[in-house]
Amino acid sequence: MKHTIAVIVENKPGVLTRISGLFSRRGFNIDSLSVGATDNPDYSRMTITVNCDEETLEQVIKQLSKLINVIRVSQLEPKESVERELAIIKVSANRENRPEIMQLVSIFRAKIIDVSPRSVIIEVTGDEEKVDAIERLLRQFGIKELARTGKVSMVRGTKVVQP
Amino acid sequence: MAKMTGAQAILESLKREGVDVIFGLPGGVLLPLYDAIYSSEVRHILVRHEQAAAHAADGYARATGKVGVCLATSGPGATNLVTGIANAYMDSVPMVAMxxxxxxxxxxxxxxxxxxxTGIxxxxxxxNYLVRKASELPRxxxxxxxxxxxxxxxxxxxDLPRxxxxxxxxxxxxxxxxPGYNPSTKVHQLQIKRAAEALMSAERPVIYAGGGVRYANAHQELFELALKLNAPVTTTLMGVGVFPEDHPLSLGMLGMHGTKYANYSIQGADLILAxxxxxxxxxxxxxxSFAPRAKIIHIDVDPAEIGKNVRVDIPVVGDARNALAELNKFVTQKPWSAWNERVSTWKCDYPLCYQKDESVIKPQLVVEKLCEVCPDAIIVTEVGQNQMWAAQFFTHKDPSRFISSGGxxxxxxxxxxxxxxxxxxxxCQVIDVAGDGSFQMNIQELATAVINDIPVKVAVLNNGVLGMVRQWQTLFFGERYxxxxxxxxxxxxxxxEAYGALGLRxxxxxxxxxxxxxxxxxDKPTVMDFIVAKDEKVSPMVPAGASLSEILELES
Structure with a gap:
C-alpha cells in the first residue's frame, strides 16, 4: 500500500542524509522523494511516498519524528489531498509524427517546451497515473530521455501542514 | 559577552554544563584544545586507546546519571570511538563525544x-554536529x-575542525x-486510567522493567506499584537492580538467560506492564509466542519503541517516573493471590543453581562470594558468560550498581x-566481572587506572576460552570448537604487576x-585471576529463536 507523508525539516546541511540514512538503516523503502524550500527559508518540505503496511508506516512516522532536524511529519490521505508530479520527456519526432505527438500533448494538457528537427521535449504535470499514461502513449514514438520529479502533495481545504 | 578562542569556548561550555571530567587522548588537530585544557580546571583522564575513552564516559554516565564526556582526535581517534558510541546508543546512555x-x-x-x-x-x-564556525560553539x-x-x-x-x-x-x-525536539515526558491521563483499570482487573499481572526505569529514576515508584498490585517484577539486563532481587515479588531477569520462573510467569501472565x-x-x-495470553501495557519515553516489536494494547508515552507515579494514584492495594502462590512455587521449584565443586572453581561461586563480601559494590561486566553470571548470581538491590553492555x-x-x-x-567499590577474552580487549587501560590512581577491581573468570561462543558450539555445533x-x-x-597494579590468583x-x-x-587497581572450570555453561537458556516456554537447564 502506498502512503504519502509530508515532512517539514530544518533547512540545514546533512538533513537529507539523515532522512535517507534512516530509511536505509531501518529497511524502509522510499518510492519517491521530492524536496524544496518553503515560504520560510529556515524550513524545507519533503514529500515522501513509501510502499509499506500500516505498522511500518507508523514506525516510519515515529522514527522520522525523532530526528532533531525534523519539525513535523504528517500523513496525507490521498482522498483528502491534491497530488502532483512533473515530468519532462524527450521524444523522437519528425515531420510525419509531430502532429500526432502534439495532439497527445494537447489531450493531456501538457506542453512542448523544446523543439528540434528530430525531437521534442514535453512537459507534463499531473498525478502519478496521468504522468504514467502519457509516458505509455509516447513510448511508440521513442522516448529518448525522461525526468520525473517525484510527487508533491497538499491537503485540500484550509488544513495545513506547517512547522 | 567575552572574547575568547573556540577552544576556550568549548571549555567554558563544558563548565556550564557541569562537566568535571573528560576521558580522552590527544592528537594533531586537537593541539589548540589540549593547550586550553592544560590551563583549565576540568579533570582530564588520559586513556590508552580511544575506545576506552568512550566506554569510560559511558560507565561514568551510568554510575552518576550525568552526561559522560569523551574526546578523541580526527581520523583514527574518532573512528576508535565508534564502538563506544554505538554501545551508548543501544543502551540509551547520555554522552557527549567530541x-x-x-x-x-x-x-x-x-x-x-x-x-x-558525522557521516559514520x-x-x-x-x-551529531559538524561545527563550521567558532560562533556556533556555544549553541x-x-x-x-x-x-x-x-x-x-x-x-x-x-566534530570540531582545528x-x-x-x-x-x-x-x-x-x-x-x-523546534524539532520536544520529548514527551507528561503522560496522557486517559491512558493512565485505562492502564490502571487493566492492572486492577488482571488476575495474573507481571511487571517487566527495563533500563528506562533506571534512567528515569523511577525505582521507588515501581516498588510502590508492585507492592500495591502484588505484581511480580522481572527486569531486563539493563534494568537489573531497579527492583530489589531479595524481595518476594522479584523474579530476577527474564529472557534468554533469565530465570525459569521469570519466563514461566511471562508466559502465564494475563497482563504485562512493560x-x-x-x-x-x-x-x-x-x-x-511471547506472553501468548497477555494484554500488554507499554510505558516508554520514546514513542517509536511502542509497537515496534510487539502489538501493544495500552500505550503510554512518557517518562517512566511520571507514568508510574500517576498509576500509583489510581491503583489500590490488591491481595496476595493464587497467581502469587503459583509464581512462588515456580521460584521454589526452579531456583538458579549450579553444580558445586570442591576441586575446581566454579565461576558462579566467584560471583556469589563477591556478593557476600561486598554486597554494595558497583558491578560492571564484560560481555558473555561472565556478564550473565554477574547478573544471575549477585543479588542486585540498587538501581545504579549494575553496569553492563546490553544492546x-x-x-x-x-x-x-x-x-x-x-x-x-x-x-564505591567498583568491580569489573570479566572473562579472560573480554578483559584482553582493553587490558591496556591498566595503565590508565594505575597512573590516575583509580583503584578498580577486576575479577577475571579465567576459563581460557571464549565461553559463550563455545557454549553455543557445544550445544548447536557438535562440539566443534x-x-x-x-x-x-x-x-x-x-x-x-607489569603495569604496577596488584595481581592475585x-x-x-x-x-x-x-x-x-x-x-x-x-588501594591499588587489582586484577584477581580466578582459574575457573572451562566447560561451565550459563543456565538456564532459551535457544535463540525459541519460545520462552522452551527454557533448558544445562548441565556443565
Whole structure:
C-alpha cells in the first residue's frame, strides 16, 4: 500500500542524509522523494511516498519524528489531498509524427517546451497515473530521455501542514 | 559577552554544563584544545586507546546519571570511538563525544587523518554536529548536552575542525531553540486510567522493567506499584537492580538467560506492564509466542519503541517516573493471590543453581562470594558468560550498581566502563566481572587506572576460552570448537604487576574468598585471576529463536 507523508525539516546541511540514512538503516523503502524550500527559508518540505503496511508506516512516522532536524511529519490521505508530479520527456519526432505527438500533448494538457528537427521535449504535470499514461502513449514514438520529479502533495481545504 | 578562542569556548561550555571530567587522548588537530585544557580546571583522564575513552564516559554516565564526556582526535581517534558510541546508543546512555577534525578548508579533500565522523556516526548517535564556525560553539554545546540527557538519553557527537578551535568569538551561552525536539515526558491521563483499570482487573499481572526505569529514576515508584498490585517484577539486563532481587515479588531477569520462573510467569501472565523496556529479541525469544495470553501495557519515553516489536494494547508515552507515579494514584492495594502462590512455587521449584565443586572453581561461586563480601559494590561486566553470571548470581538491590553492555554486547566494555564508574563514584567499590577474552580487549587501560590512581577491581573468570561462543558450539555445533580456545595466556598476575597494579590468583575454591578480600582491601587497581572450570555453561537458556516456554537447564 502506498502512503504519502509530508515532512517539514530544518533547512540545514546533512538533513537529507539523515532522512535517507534512516530509511536505509531501518529497511524502509522510499518510492519517491521530492524536496524544496518553503515560504520560510529556515524550513524545507519533503514529500515522501513509501510502499509499506500500516505498522511500518507508523514506525516510519515515529522514527522520522525523532530526528532533531525534523519539525513535523504528517500523513496525507490521498482522498483528502491534491497530488502532483512533473515530468519532462524527450521524444523522437519528425515531420510525419509531430502532429500526432502534439495532439497527445494537447489531450493531456501538457506542453512542448523544446523543439528540434528530430525531437521534442514535453512537459507534463499531473498525478502519478496521468504522468504514467502519457509516458505509455509516447513510448511508440521513442522516448529518448525522461525526468520525473517525484510527487508533491497538499491537503485540500484550509488544513495545513506547517512547522 | 567575552572574547575568547573556540577552544576556550568549548571549555567554558563544558563548565556550564557541569562537566568535571573528560576521558580522552590527544592528537594533531586537537593541539589548540589540549593547550586550553592544560590551563583549565576540568579533570582530564588520559586513556590508552580511544575506545576506552568512550566506554569510560559511558560507565561514568551510568554510575552518576550525568552526561559522560569523551574526546578523541580526527581520523583514527574518532573512528576508535565508534564502538563506544554505538554501545551508548543501544543502551540509551547520555554522552557527549567530541572529535577533532581537519581544518574546514580541507574537509572533503581526504586530508591527513580525516574521517567523515558525522557521516559514520549518523546511525549510532541521537544527533551529531559538524561545527563550521567558532560562533556556533556555544549553541552546539548547549543543544548537545540537552539532547544527550533529556527524553530517551543517548550519545551526541560534536566534530570540531582545528581552525574552529583557534578562531575567536564573542561568547554568550544562548537559550535553547530546538523546534524539532520536544520529548514527551507528561503522560496522557486517559491512558493512565485505562492502564490502571487493566492492572486492577488482571488476575495474573507481571511487571517487566527495563533500563528506562533506571534512567528515569523511577525505582521507588515501581516498588510502590508492585507492592500495591502484588505484581511480580522481572527486569531486563539493563534494568537489573531497579527492583530489589531479595524481595518476594522479584523474579530476577527474564529472557534468554533469565530465570525459569521469570519466563514461566511471562508466559502465564494475563497482563504485562512493560516499563522502559523495548522487547529486545534476547528478552522475548520467539516473538509470536511471547506472553501468548497477555494484554500488554507499554510505558516508554520514546514513542517509536511502542509497537515496534510487539502489538501493544495500552500505550503510554512518557517518562517512566511520571507514568508510574500517576498509576500509583489510581491503583489500590490488591491481595496476595493464587497467581502469587503459583509464581512462588515456580521460584521454589526452579531456583538458579549450579553444580558445586570442591576441586575446581566454579565461576558462579566467584560471583556469589563477591556478593557476600561486598554486597554494595558497583558491578560492571564484560560481555558473555561472565556478564550473565554477574547478573544471575549477585543479588542486585540498587538501581545504579549494575553496569553492563546490553544492546550492543561489546566485549572489552567492562574494564574501561569500570574506570569511568570509579571516577564518578570514588567512594564505591567498583568491580569489573570479566572473562579472560573480554578483559584482553582493553587490558591496556591498566595503565590508565594505575597512573590516575583509580583503584578498580577486576575479577577475571579465567576459563581460557571464549565461553559463550563455545557454549553455543557445544550445544548447536557438535562440539566443534572453532577458534574459541584462548589458553590461559597471558599470566594476568604478571600483566597486572607489569603495569604496577596488584595481581592475585585463585586456583582452588578454598582460595576464592581470601583473594577477594585481599583484592578489595588493596588501594591499588587489582586484577584477581580466578582459574575457573572451562566447560561451565550459563543456565538456564532459551535457544535463540525459541519460545520462552522452551527454557533448558544445562548441565556443565
Amino acid at each position: 572529535t577533532g577534525q581537519v581544518n574546514t578548508n580541507l574537509i572533503g579533500r581526504d586530508a591527513f587523518q580525516e574521517a567523515d565522523i 556516526t549518523l546511525p549510532i548517535t541521537k544527533h 552546539v554545546f548547549r543543544e548537545a548536552f540537552h539532547i544527550a540527557r533529556t527524553g530517551r538519553p543517548g550519545p551526541v557527537l560534536i 581552525d574552529v578551535t583557534v578562531e575567536e568569538l564573542e561568547y554568550s551561552y544562548p537559550e535553547l531553540h530546538l 516499563v522502559g523496556a523495548r522487547f529486545d529479541d534476547r528478552v522475548t525469544g520467539k516473538i509470536a 550492543l554486547g561489546t566485549m572489552g566494555y567492562g574494564f574501561p566502563a569500570a574506570i569511568g564508574a570509579k571516577v564518578g563514584r570514588p567512594d 572453532s577458534h574459541t580456545t584462548l589458553g590461559q595466556v597471558p599470566d594476568f598476575v604478571k600483566v597486572a 585463585a586456583t582452588k575454591p578454598s582460595e576464592v574468598e581470601d583473594v577477594i578480600r585481599e583484592g578489595l582491601a588493596s
